[in-house]
Amino acid sequence: MTRPPLLIESPQNPQFKLWESALDGRGLKKNGKFLLAGLKTVPEALRQRPDRFERLLFTDPAQIAGWPLPAGVEPVQLAPALFRALDVSGTGFPLLVGNVPRFPMIDLSQPPQGLELLCALGDPSNLGALLRSAAAFGASRVVLLEGAAHPFHPKCLRAASNAQFSLTLLRGPRWAEVNAAAGPLYALDGGGTDLTRFDWPTDLRLILGEEGQGVPADCPAVRLSVPTTGNVESLNATVAVSVALFARFAALR
Amino acid sequence: MTRPPLLIESPQNPQFKLWESALDGRGLKKNGKFLLAGLKTVPEALRQRPDRFERLLFTDPAQIAGWPLPAGVEPVQLAPALFRALDVSGTGFPLLVGNVPRFPMIDLSQPPQGLELLCALGDPSNLGALLRSAAAFGASRVVLLEGAAHPFHPKCLRAASNAQFSLTLLRGPRWAEVNAAAGPLYALDGGGTDLTRFDWPTDLRLILGEEGQGVPADCPAVRLSVPTTGNVESLNATVAVSVALFARFAALR
Known part of the structure; x- marks a missing residue:
């Protein structure tokens, strides 16, 4: 030096x-x-x-x-x-x-490019863990809906292991406007189609609910589920999304 | 009432x-x-x-x-x-x-029964998230090594979503004694065999390292890895284990 x-x-x-x-x-x-x-x-x-x-x-x-x-x-x-x-x-x-880089506003009337994750996770550690899995399993873009934590919050950076630097981060609108987004739209839900039997499209929007709340009932996304033994009522939200991203990544390789 | x-x-x-x-x-x-x-x-x-x-x-x-x-x-x-x-x-x-139920001490000189998870996660929230995935993806027994958090700690219960009540929880020894455990022994590691190309045995012990430390270098377990894009250096530990358990669960169905 x-x-x-x-x-x-x-x-x-x-x-x-x-x-x-x-x-x-x-x-x-x-x-x-x-x-x-x-x-x-x-x-x-x-x-x-x-x-x-x-x-x-x-x-x-x-x-x-x-x-x-x-x-x-x-x-x-x-x-x-x-x-x-x-x-x-x-x-x-x-x-x-x-x-902090600029996060352009996404135009949801345009079709998705690759796998786009739409989320409003308000806890910076949860958001960070999600970004880490998104980068690891090839989500092309992450759209931060209104209410999401800041992706460069120290806790989010700590949980993400530098995922921020390889992802395209975009700002999104409020929940109400997500319902009108161009599809195909998918969301994770315990009662949905088994995602191990799902033929993943190249371009899609995967919508994640807020912590503990899930995706609004009126959201027109097709529901996908991670198969489990049924011994617990639900998976941890970050685990569920990570497994879904992994399943798609493994299926497309 | x-x-x-x-x-x-x-x-x-x-x-x-x-x-x-x-x-x-x-x-x-x-x-x-x-x-x-x-x-x-x-x-x-x-x-x-x-x-x-x-x-x-x-x-x-x-x-x-x-x-x-x-x-x-x-x-x-x-x-x-x-x-x-x-x-x-x-x-x-x-x-x-x-x-709190009794946790019998496991005899690691005996062969595993089903998928046994051996872990020493010291953070009760991390342990809880792990128990939740273990129950969801059919791990038969979870062995808590010396240094693990208490599985009925309030934070562990909160993260586990009642997984404690469907799992068999056992006490295990210190790390040093795990090296002598009856196999087959496996551990997750970024540089291991791709677990999507792995033929899971019915009975095995999957060893998880402590937070941020991984499995000791002298541990004789076969290393398995979750395939990723390589865009982040590693996965979150709970996510990595959950994906491994899911991959096995999906492969055996």
Whole structure:
């Protein structure tokens, strides 16, 4: 590392306050900065997606000695208390600051392109786990309906394992407007068609309900179900979607 | 409801204190009582497993008016503050008190019976999600290795959706002794054999690592992997196991 790093020690520092705003959805929307944490995800993202980041935050220069820093990523040393305030998962490992990308608004009157997931998961950890499975099993686009958590919330980033950087994320409308979306439309439901006997189309929209609520009854989507023993009344929502995505991925290979 | 319910108003009441001990693993072990919460799970468990419960707790008798109460389940009215202290998920819905069953110690020198899951998940929510998938996809027995969360912890019950009542739960030894277990032994690993091309034996032990750590390198289990796009470095652990259990369940049907 040849550049001497900037040192920030005051909680009143405007840059620190900007990064602090990345810890909740409101600040993410207002200021457009996000914080990536994680012993595996930070080095991976820095290697694979250097253009997404602008700062590398740490407390001790020894932590990043020998790291190949891309030209656009400036190292910044923080006083330990400031660093801990940003390191909400307690990784004790350098953090990356990135710019939240724009999420274009989808036009649902147009047909789907590949497998599109439509969801309004309000819990950032649940949304993150879903994004991880979506990236792992080849969903092309994820549409965040009104009420969905922010996909760059620290908890969502933590659960997603860098899935945000390989997915196309789009904004969607409210539930009421989903009913008029161009199909084919599908939704998961315990009473639907067994998805292991289903011939997956190339392009489709798969709609996920809110946590604990499912898809509205008036939604015109065809219902698909994951076959089970029947020993539990339902699957965990993230597990059900992940299994569905896997079944399609395995069937199309 | 013909029996007038007992009313408890003091936090010093010995029965209340007993139920309060069900909120953590130590109290669960010491006193052997557990608390089941949930708008769907409580009525379902009362209908399907009445023999597992001894008390139904509520704050207002109107909440349980018309409930068919089995003979062995005594209704108990609690002062609102006491009820809230036990209703840690904030359901505002009657709670069931049950007796924690005995978990026999497994003899791993004996061959497996059906699909046995061996795990040491220390987070009760993660363990609960795993139990739910195990019950849904036909794992016959779940072996809780040393360090696993208590399967009747409130968070585990909440995540498992009554899976505890249909599974055979056993206690297991420490990691070091798992290496000597009778096989066939399998473990999930990103670099293993593609499990969609795997011929599942009827009887096997599937070993799950601890959160974020995986299975110890010296564990002699054959590694299986869930095929993915490669766009994320790994799957969420619960998702990976659930997909594996589903793949086996679907293949054997």
